[in-house]
Amino acid sequence: MIEVNRDGEVWVFAEQQDGKLNEVSLELLGRGKVLADKLSVTMAAVLPGYEVNSLADELGAYGAEKVYLVQDPLLHEYQTTSYAKVLCNLITRHKPQIVLYGATAIGRDLAPRIASAMRAGLTADCTDLLIEDFKPPRSDQVHKNLLQQIRPAFGGNIIATIVNYDRWPQMATVREGVMPLPSRNGKLKAEIIPESVELSPEYLPLKILERHTEQRKVNLKASRIIVAGGAGLGSRENFRLVWDLANALGGAPGASRAAVDLGFIDHDYQVGQTGTTVRPALYIAVGISGAVQHCAGMSQSAKIVAINNDPEAPIFQMAHYGIAGDLNDVIPMLIKSIKERK
Amino acid sequence: MPYDCVVLVKQVPDTQAVTGKAMNDDGTVNRGALPAIFNPEDLNALELALQIKEEHGGTVTVITMGLPKACEVLRQALYRGADRVILITDKRAAASDTLATSYILSCAVKKLGRFDLVLCGRQAIDGDTAQVGPQLAEKLGIPQITYVEKILKLDDDTIIAHRSIGSGWEKVEGKLPILLTVMDTANTPRPPGVKRMMKYKKSHSKSELAGTENTEETINFLKSKGLLIEEWNLEDVQAELVWCGRDGSPTKVNRIQSVVLTATGHKRVEPTEEGIREMVHELIEDHTIG
Numbered sequence A: 001m002i003e004v005n006r007d008g009e010v011w012v013f014a015e016q017q018d019g020k021l022n023e024v025s026l027e028l029l030g031r032g033k034v035l036a037d038k039l040s041v042t043m044a045a046v047l048p049g050y051e052v053n054s055l056a057d058e059l060g061a062y063g064a065e066k067v068y069l070v071q072d073p074l075l076h077e078y079q080t081t082s083y084a085k086v087l088c089n090l091i092t093r094h095k096p097q098i099v100l101y102g103a104t105a106i107g108r109d110l111a112p113r114i115a116s117a118m119r120a121g122l123t124a125d126c127t128d129l130l131i132e133d134f135k136p137p138r139s140d141q142v143h144k145n146l147l148q149q150i151r152p153a154f155g156g157n158i159i160a161t162i163v164n165y166d167r168w169p170q171m172a173t174v175r176e177g178v179m180p181l182p183s184r185n186g187k188l189k190a191e192i193i194p195e196s197v198e199l200s201p202e203y204l205p206l207k208i209l210e211r212h213t214e215q216r217k218v219n220l221k222a223s224r225i226i227v228a229g230g231a232g233l234g235s236r237e238n239f240r241l242v243w244d245l246a247n248a249l250g251g252a253p254g255a256s257r258a259a260v261d262l263g264f265i266d267h268d269y270q271v272g273q274t275g276t277t278v279r280p281a282l283y284i285a286v287g288i289s290g291a292v293q294h295c296a297g298m299s300q301s302a303k304i305v306a307i308n309n310d311p312e313a314p315i316f317q318m319a320h321y322g323i324a325g326d327l328n329d330v331i332p333m334l335i336k337s338i339k340e341r342k
Numbered sequence B: 001m002p003y004d005c006v007v008l009v010k011q012v013p014d015t016q017a018v019t020g021k022a023m024n025d026d027g028t029v030n031r032g033a034l035p036a037i038f039n040p041e042d043l044n045a046l047e048l049a050l051q052i053k054e055e056h057g058g059t060v061t062v063i064t065m066g067l068p069k070a071c072e073v074l075r076q077a078l079y080r081g082a083d084r085v086i087l088i089t090d091k092r093a094a095a096s097d098t099l100a101t102s103y104i105l106s107c108a109v110k111k112l113g114r115f116d117l118v119l120c121g122r123q124a125i126d127g128d129t130a131q132v133g134p135q136l137a138e139k140l141g142i143p144q145i146t147y148v149e150k151i152l153k154l155d156d157d158t159i160i161a162h163r164s165i166g167s168g169w170e171k172v173e174g175k176l177p178i179l180l181t182v183m184d185t186a187n188t189p190r191p192p193g194v195k196r197m198m199k200y201k202k203s204h205s206k207s208e209l210a211g212t213e214n215t216e217e218t219i220n221f222l223k224s225k226g227l228l229i230e231e232w233n234l235e236d237v238q239a240e241l242v243w244c245g246r247d248g249s250p251t252k253v254n255r256i257q258s259v260v261l262t263a264t265g266h267k268r269v270e271p272t273e274e275g276i277r278e279m280v281h282e283l284i285e286d287h288t289i290g
């Protein structure tokens, strides 16, 4: 636990594996910079690993002003205990006021271990982060410029805003894909600060015998246009309509959980709270009712078109264009008019 | 070699059953209107512990922290084969966040003394935080393997587990004592055993019986039959109060909002060729599609 410290930096844990940075760390640099600017402090990345110098430069290009670089052969592979030890040591040494992690398999394994050791607060799976003042109920004291940690709770049915004002650092894990990826600027350079943390084999209690990673079949996050289909498509065969419309638009298909559960399409395509979070230029929801858990993953889309034969479907409340009609009629008409235009 | 397993389970509101009635007019969730259930992935953790016991011998102890009514999940654990169940309940533990919760649970596990494996669910569906497991491991000073899908080997003091890492999997080896968090893909939890259900459905804890008739007699009767659920408070587990409840919780809820999603500039499009052509035209004009 560290004291409340108003000039503490904003930190982003730079997650890397096999010499590759996880994209969510770069997304966090974008938001981290906004928070740091608001607080008039420095935004730094913390990069533990081995032979990762080039990644430090990459973090600079995405906006990190400083990179705390901890290199050690013992950090070659991620392990909870060794990485937690590194982060705890650096936090105690430099007293950042905010530390952000991606809500990945690694981030969600690591951050609680650090929070426990530091006796600090941690909010899981945030979808938004802001700086605002906070006055506790029944108290006159206003806590200035706190990190507002915004996350869905209760199965996505409510949005909770969490703060921690008396024990720092303020820490959060952030869901992948909810913050825009900042653009890369090769001219930006971070100040690189080599750090050392004494590690011994006792900090590596596990042996990783084998690791197998699969490339995701689809990268929905990168798609400018997504045509997502729901239970309303009725069958795997009929789901073809979604693929056809996506092809006509040069976009990618997506799906609701109901469509995935019904076997219309693979889980990799699921959008929503337990799927991917997307923010495309255009999101077309076809035969999707608009459950909060689905909307949590697509509400940030720039333009939303909904096609549903139930005029009361909740999805219409968030659509910029609502088409109340049978998708079996509407999709062919839509494909036709897109082709006409080309 | 026999293993002593401790399983941490939580009673949670069934957030998958949230319907209109479960929302208050001000948009908050009416917890009372939701059925309370055994946190789904904690059933997978319990199942894994029971399988370890069946294969290697040993014991399965189940602990929950919550209100007296959380005894229901302990009974559910007894029906499935738990050897010993313990309720931690104390008003001063109310409003504990994951840090305070893991602290209190760590005090309880330490009070048990001997253990080889501590098993948690991956996450609880009321908050989906997945924090209590790793925090508990840290407080116990033992390693953790999160997202466990399978135990490949358990031999002497060595465990090899298969864990999911989102985009793939890992096979890791560790030494006991160790904490595992268990995924729903690990197994299919067994249903309650009928015989055990007949035997244990009458088991209750002291505070669960508070306010009923002939409390004292019932307690003595249950005790004599071995059916009284053990109950610990914060003194029993020697928890320091500063680390418990609201005081021990760094995170505070600032506000809660119900989810209202609306778009600005909403437009109804007629499901006709003309209406759709018009929309496509607008989307091309503003460079949404090109």
Ligand SMILES: Cc1cc2nc3c(=O)[nH]c(=O)nc-3n(C[C@H](O)[C@H](O)[C@H](O)COP(=O)(O)OP(=O)(O)OC[C@H]3O[C@@H](n4cnc5c(N)ncnc54)[C@H](O)[C@@H]3O)c2cc1C
Pocket: A155, A156, A229, A230, A231, A232, A233, A255, A256, A257, A258, A259, A270, A271, A272, A273, A274, A275, A276, A286, A287, A288, A289, A290, A291, A292, A293, A294, A297, A307, A308, A309, A310, A313, A325, A326, A327, A328, B015, B016
């Ligand atoms: C903890 C939790 C996490 C979840 N995570 C996710 C998630 O990540 N992603 C997700 O999507 N869901 C998620 N869900 C599920 C979510 O609550 C909904 O059940 C799901 O999104 C519904 O999918 P749907 O809209 O396709 O199906 P439905 O709700 O069944 O809607 C089908 C729609 O199709 C319309 N329709 C039917 N026929 C036609 C036709 N011929 N033409 C036009 N329209 C038609 C109907 O009017 C209806 O509105 C989650 C739920 C929980 C509890």
Ligand SMILES: Nc1ncnc2c1ncn2[C@@H]1O[C@H](COP(=O)(O)O)[C@@H](O)[C@H]1O
Pocket: B008, B009, B010, B039, B041, B042, B045, B063, B064, B065, B066, B098, B101, B105, B119, B120, B121, B122, B123, B124, B125, B127, B128, B129, B130, B131, B132, B133
């Ligand atoms: N009050 C509690 N009592 C017992 N175990 C708990 C409690 N809260 C959390 N756990 C355990 O920690 C896991 C993760 O919980 P959470 O961090 O709330 O998602 C659960 O699946 C349980 O195994």
